[in-house]
Amino acid sequence: MHKLTIPLSDEVVRELKVGDAVALSGTIVTGRDAAHKWMIETFIKKTREPRGDDLQVYQTLKPLLQGGAIYHCGPVVAGLDTGEYRFVAAGPTTSIREEPYQGDVMRHFKLKAVIGKGGMGAKTLAACQEVPAVYLHAIGGAATLIARSVQRVVGVYKMDFGVPEAMWVIEVQDFPAVVTMDSHGGSLHAEVEAASRAALEALLAS
């Protein structure tokens, strides 16, 4: 078990290998489809003018994301009426939807970890090697346990995206995950698929 604390250094990231179990602590930010599209269009490709609180949010999130982690998660949150937010259930959502954006977001913010489920593709794997960074696979369905690792909701931005899509800044303690894509070009998803394909062929022929 590797204990990781944000911000992550290049050395720590390079030590991590596919298959390593980790417990992550520190401040992380949630972001899914709307957040990734917004970051790319407004600040990276700049095809859209910043408006409203865009620049302010960018300035606030930038230092958190540098050396930090983004979590693909649409949480169930209590306390929406009082503003005393609490995460009730917060398992990972499928990551592959962010494949078109993720690599550029990682390079722009110097993101060291992307957390989700199901793994990502070649563009993200290339970014993991360059930045360097890792993909951390959270345990699908472990919603109550992961919500418990969230010690505090520090803040929420872009609430106009809706609760599941908003960018929640949270403090986590020992968030459990497994490295399934590392900074050396390793992808557990590619490995397991290839090995299981060979096993399937043998079983079909038997």
Place this chain on the structure above:
Amino acid sequence: MRDLTDAFLELVRRAATDLPPDVEQALREAREQEEPGSAARSALDTILENVRLARENSTPICQDTGTPLFYVHHPEGWSTRALREQIRAAVAEATRRTYLRPNAVDSITGKNTGDNLGDEAFPTIHFEEVEGDELIVDLMLKGGGCENVGAQASLPDTRLGAGRDLEGVRKVVLEAVFKAQGKGCAPGVLGVAVGGDRGSSFLGSKEVLLRPLQDSNPNPALDELEQRLTQQANQLGIGPMGFGGKTTVLGTKIKGMHRLPASYFVSISYMCWAYRRRRMVVRGDEIAYS
């Protein structure tokens, strides 16, 4: 007829927050099988810890609380219309209490109803009149990730060399498990229906998942195939969450159905490790849950 809304609410709460003992037992056994220090074992540790916490805190095991599928077996004289209303009221209340996530999305407008009440198939409620004086209600919560990796094959399939026999069934089921990889939140349980038309076949593949996990099939040929499929699916090495490992499926349940001479469907429903199903039995004034 008495109002069972509160009883249904309790059934939903138990299903969403308390994993059945047979499933938890299978997950524990799976954990013992995996290598100490492996990603597979650590995934199962996390899963088991999550199951414990959800039970203690009465919070959802998984944030995707799925499609609620009710199977109602009622004696003569019960009003199915009243039962339907009570079930729907209980589902809406369970959503308010965050036992369920609002999951009913209008496919045409994209709007979420916010209370899990959609059209007549959401929640899904099957009624069947039975002998005796007990009302028996089974509830299964079937999440989206695993539902998305379900499959239906029409035999023969020349690509796989799968003919219209149990050997052909074996091949298409193994291919479905391979295609699912870890995406249905493995280790899963396979519900397989052989025969039927496309619709009844898929329904059969879900109903068969109501069987206890450790039982055996009364049909010796199907029993043998169930064991063989579980064993061979595990030889694929996909493992918990697709991390690689010895446990890809916890069990296989197969049901034979009648078919047209022209058709031979094999339907596979993949149930994720969060195999949430609970039963309620009403007899006179007594209500028991299992």
